[in-house]
Amino acid sequence: xxxxxxxxxxxxxxxxxxxxxxxxxxxxxxxxxxxxxxxxxxxxxxxxxxxxxxxxxxxxxxxxxxxxxxxxxxxxxxxxxxxxxxxxxxxxxxxxxxxxxxxxxxxxxxxxxxxxxxxxxxxxxxxxxxxxxxxxxxxxxxxxxxxxxxxxxxxxxxxxxxxxxxxxxxxxxxxxxxxxxxxxxxxxxxxxxxxxxxxxxxxxxxxxxxxxxxxxxxxxxxxxxxxxxxxxxxxxxxxxxxxxxxxxxxxxxxxxxxxxxxxxxxxxxxxxxxxxxxxxxxxxxxxxxxxxxxxxxxxxxxxxxxxxxxxxxxxxxxxxxxxxxxxxxxxxxxxxxxxxxxxxxxxxxxxxxxxxxxxxxxxxxxxxxxxxxxxxxxxxxxxxxxxxxxxxxxxxxxxxxxxxxxxxxxxxxxxxxxxxxxxxxxxxxxxxxxxxxxxxxxxxxxxxxxxxxxxxxxxxxxxxxxxxxxxxxxxxxxxxxxxxxxxxxxxxxxxxxxxxxxxxxxxxxxxxxxxxxxxxxxxxxxxxxxxxxxxxxxxxxxxxxxxxxxxxxxxxxxxxxxxxxxxxxxxxxxxxxxxxxxxxxxxxxxxxxxxx
Amino acid sequence: xxxxxxxxxxxxxxxxxxxxxxxxxxxxxxxxxxxxxxxxxxxxxxxxxxxxxxxxxxxxxxxxxxxxxxxxxxxxxxxxxxxxxxxxxxxxxxxxxxxxxxxxxxxxxxxxxxxxxxxxxxxxxxxxxxxxxxxxxxxxxxxxxxxxxxxxxxxxxxxxxxxxxxxxxxxxxxxxxxxxxxxxxxxxxxxxxxxxxxxxxxxxxxxxxxxxxxxxxxxxxxxxxxxxxxxxxxxxxxxxxxxxxxxxxxxxxxxxxxxxxxxxxxxxxxxxxxx
Numbered sequence: 001x002x003x004x005x006x007x008x009x010x011x012x013x014x015x016x017x018x019x020x021x022x023x024x025x026x027x028x029x030x031x032x033x034x035x036x037x038x039x040x041x042x043x044x045x046x047x048x049x050x051x052x053x054x055x056x057x058x059x060x061x062x063x064x065x066x067x068x069x070x071x072x073x074x075x076x077x078x079x080x081x082x083x084x085x086x087x088x089x090x091x092x093x094x095x096x097x098x099x100x101x102x103x104x105x106x107x108x109x110x111x112x113x114x115x116x117x118x119x120x121x122x123x124x125x126x127x128x129x130x131x132x133x134x135x136x137x138x139x140x141x142x143x144x145x146x147x148x149x150x151x152x153x154x155x156x157x158x159x160x161x162x163x164x165x166x167x168x169x170x171x172x173x174x175x176x177x178x179x180x181x182x183x184x185x186x187x188x189x190x191x192x193x194x195x196x197x198x199x200x201x202x203x204x205x206x207x208x209x210x211x212x213x214x215x216x217x218x219x220x221x222x223x224x225x226x227x228x229x230x231x232x233x234x235x236x237x238x239x240x241x242x243x244x245x246x247x248x249x250x251x252x253x254x255x256x257x258x259x260x261x262x263x264x265x266x267x268x269x270x271x272x273x274x275x276x277x278x279x280x281x282x283x284x285x286x287x288x289x290x291x292x293x294x295x296x297x298x299x300x301x302x303x304x305x306x307x308x309x310x311x312x313x314x315x316x317x318x319x320x321x322x323x324x325x326x327x328x329x330x331x332x333x334x335x336x337x338x339x340x341x342x343x344x345x346x347x348x349x350x351x352x353x354x355x356x357x358x359x360x361x362x363x364x365x366x367x368x369x370x371x372x373x374x375x376x377x378x379x380x381x382x383x384x385x386x387x388x389x390x391x392x393x394x395x396x397x398x399x400x401x402x403x404x405x406x407x408x409x410x411x412x413x414x415x416x417x418x419x420x421x422x423x424x425x426x427x428x429x430x431x432x433x434x435x436x437x438x439x440x441x442x443x444x445x446x447x448x449x450x451x452x453x454x455x456x457x458x459x460x461x462x463x464x465x466x467x468x469x470x471x472x473x474x475x476x477x478x479x480x481x482x483x484x485x486x487x488x489x490x491x492x493x494x495x496x497x498x499x500x501x502x503x504x505x506x507x508x509x510x511x512x513x514x515x516x517x518x519x520x521x522x523x524x525x526x527x528x529x530x531x532x533x534x535x536x537x538x539x540x541x542x543x544x545x546x547x548x549x550x551x552x553x554x555x556x557x558x559x560x561x562x563x564x565x566x567x568x569x570x571x572x573x574x575x576x577x578x579x580x581x582x583x584x585x586x587x588x589x590x591x592x593x594x595x596x
Numbered sequence: 597x598x599x600x601x602x603x604x605x606x607x608x609x610x611x612x613x614x615x616x617x618x619x620x621x622x623x624x625x626x627x628x629x630x631x632x633x634x635x636x637x638x639x640x641x642x643x644x645x646x647x648x649x650x651x652x653x654x655x656x657x658x659x660x661x662x663x664x665x666x667x668x669x670x671x672x673x674x675x676x677x678x679x680x681x682x683x684x685x686x687x688x689x690x691x692x693x694x695x696x697x698x699x700x701x702x703x704x705x706x707x708x709x710x711x712x713x714x715x716x717x718x719x720x721x722x723x724x725x726x727x728x729x730x731x732x733x734x735x736x737x738x739x740x741x742x743x744x745x746x747x748x749x750x751x752x753x754x755x756x757x758x759x760x761x762x763x764x765x766x767x768x769x770x771x772x773x774x775x776x777x778x779x780x781x782x783x784x785x786x787x788x789x790x791x792x793x794x795x796x797x798x799x800x801x802x803x804x805x806x807x808x809x810x811x812x813x814x815x816x817x818x819x820x821x822x823x824x825x826x827x828x829x830x831x832x833x834x835x836x837x838x839x840x841x842x843x844x845x846x847x848x849x850x851x852x853x854x855x856x857x858x859x860x861x862x863x864x865x866x867x868x869x870x871x
Binding site for chain 2: 424425426427428429430431433434435437438439440441443444449453456457459463464467
């Protein structure tokens with residue numbers, strides 16, 4: 001398909017061509033679309049008269065469109081002119097003078113190119129008189145299998161065709177099923193049946209029209225409908241019996257029910273011959289068919305360090321999709337980017353055709369890189385049974401000296417190649433001395449592993465217990481104070497001992513008295529500071545402390561207060577005795593269980 | 597009298613048992629080095645010498661050195677890899693695959709090992725069934741599982757356990773609400789990592805302890821429908837193919853092809869070697 005466009009301010013012409021590559025005797029359809037804004041087309045476009053292509057007008061139509069843009073209305077008209085182009089002679093034809101006359105003058109469409117190859121034997125349309133296959137029943141639906149050739153060369157294109165042939169009584173059912181895209185036939189393809197071929201199936205279930213045919217020995221009218229084509233390219237020589245397909249028709253026997261009706265066509269016998277060795281060129285890489293090659297470079301005039309794009313276009317019939325790349329000349333005077341590839345390939349019921357365009361971006365090293373030698377391509381033509389080498393014309397470039405001083409460094413940056421492996425990827429041994437260390441994988445069998453991993457769990461349990469205790473005591477301050485009472489009392493006793501060591505008797509008695517009163521306050525939640533002896537006695541009795549201890553407490557507190565307030569100096573022995581008595585008293589009090 | 601008999605039988609059983617242990621201790625399979633190795637070489641010396649033989653293309657001597665080291669009880673992925681390479685270059689595909697598989701248990705991320713293992717697998721006679729491919733969370737877990745060996749998995753699990761519980765304990769006792777909330781994300785991340793590695797470790801321990809795999813060492817083996825030559829052949833497999841061992845019975849072992857549960861049968865024990 002080709003899209004050519006010419007645009008002016010008020011008129012646009014677009015050309016679409018279905019196939020650009022034809023054989024002699026084939027035809028293609030061209031649609032010329034002209035869009036105008038207000039102007040009218042006076043007459044049909046003029047078509048070129050080329051010796052080799054014949055343009056036949058098919059039909060034309062006109063449509064209009066009303067647009068309202070930025071508050072202004074605009075009416076556009078689209079004229080479409082359809083032509084069939086018939087290939088009469090082989091060759092390359094540039095169609096460049098299709099012009100359209102409008103009110104303001106004429107406009108030319110962009111040129112396009114059509115390549116016509118020599119004609120080959122057409123794919124046989126079925127014989128006008130068919131014989132019903134053996135064993136078919138009265139339903140009168142047959143599957144006709146055929147091949148475009150019975151004997152082909154390795155790599156040569158071959159088309160297997162599978163057509164349905166049905167009695168006229170099924171015509172309306174078939175046509176309605178096709179129109180409504182209903183699955184009137186299910187293809188059962190056998191896996192591996194075409195393993196020695198590259199295959200491209202072309203499904204024609206809903207696309208081709210039925211043709212009337214006659215059956216031998218039957219006066220009724222029959223119709224033939226193409227179902228599927230297999231475009232095949234044999235990979236290896238040999239004799240093959242191909243039966244890749246069976247079809248299950250779903251015919252409507254009565255108003256309600258469709259009945260599956262499976263048809264297995266006879267196998268098709270194909271002989272694949274090897275390609276001849278005689279005359280095989282060195283550059284031949286397996287292309288079979290008919291090809292042309294064209295190369296062009298742009299720009300042809302450039303400076304050192306600038307790029308030139310070399311476009312190589314390979315057109316042809318046959319296995320274009322897998323065609324080998326054309327052989328490039330020596331381009332060592334150029335740096336190259338990785339080439340890109342653009343395919344335009346059509347696979348239809350007549351086979352495969354199309355073009356591949358390879359784009360190479362080249363940077364000439366210097367002024368000596370002023371020529372691109374011919375690009376070659378070799379293929380085997382099965383029609384003439386000969387190898388053919390085609391080549392492009394040499395391309396001359398004009399290279400001007402560069403004004404830039406960094407051409408060389410620029411060239412280095414562009415000089416990149418894809419690194420490819422040329423041998424097996426098998427790695428060398430490990431030479432590390434650690435290879436003799438014994439590694440134990442199953443460390444979970446050791447006790448140390450479990451101890452190490454259980455330790456944090458135990459720590460967590462401990463932390464949780466501690467946290468719970470902290471929260472519990474924070475909610476119950478009396479219990480917390482009660483639990484802390486012995487510790488505080490011991491701390492005060494320690495302070496008293498320090499004062500004793502410093503011979504500070506006053507401080508000793510302060511600490512001893514405070515140790516007793518603080519212990520009582522904390523242990524039994526009793527604010528005993530400021531109480532007289534009788535009050536303290538009553539309070540302690542209420543807390544369930546026995547009288548001997550209460551007497552000792554009151555006596556000692558009175559005695560200590562007396563010493564403190566009298567200011568009399570006490571001898572060391574007396575202080576030591578008092579300290580011991582206080583310590584003894586507190587240890588006895590600590591043993592009393594707190595019942596509150 | 598009866599008690600005397602009982603005591604004497606216990607003593608006799610003890611003597612027989614201890615004699616057996618003593619005999620087995622006296623006859624260990626002493627590894628022997630091929631001529632060309634100096635007898636004074638220590639382990640590292642033997643390894644260096646074997647590597648040198650490999651470098652010079654003297655594969656039988658290199659193999660002897662590596663085998664000597666493995667016979668000493670050294671279990672090391674690099675040593676197994678070298679042994680696999682030596683077997684492969686000598687053309688013993690079954691043994692090469694076996695030692696590569698053993699090395700993979702220790703060094704699952706060792707790139708050279710994976711390259712050579714894949715290369716060796718490409719020339720196996722049997723195309724092994726493809727293991728199902730998983731994506732999403734399960735695929736990620738399997739990826740993690742395959743990238744670490746059992747030891748690494750267990751150690752990483754332990755480290756994450758310590759980290760997770762430490763952060764948890766610190767967070768528990770932090771009074772400052774801001775600091776506590778800052779520790780939440782690390783706590784979740786480490787906890788998630790711990791769960792992943794813990795589940796991976798559990799699976800690896802299960803694989804290590806419960807799943808027995810082996811490599812076919814014979815050039816071609818017919819897998820029978822029962823434990824005996826009289827049974828019909830179910831399918832045949834070739835050297836280097838990995839099988840899962842299911843059940844032992846006499847000289848026969850029941851195997852299953854990994855990746856396809858329908859291919860199971862019995863083959864002689866002598867034709868496979870456990871990984």
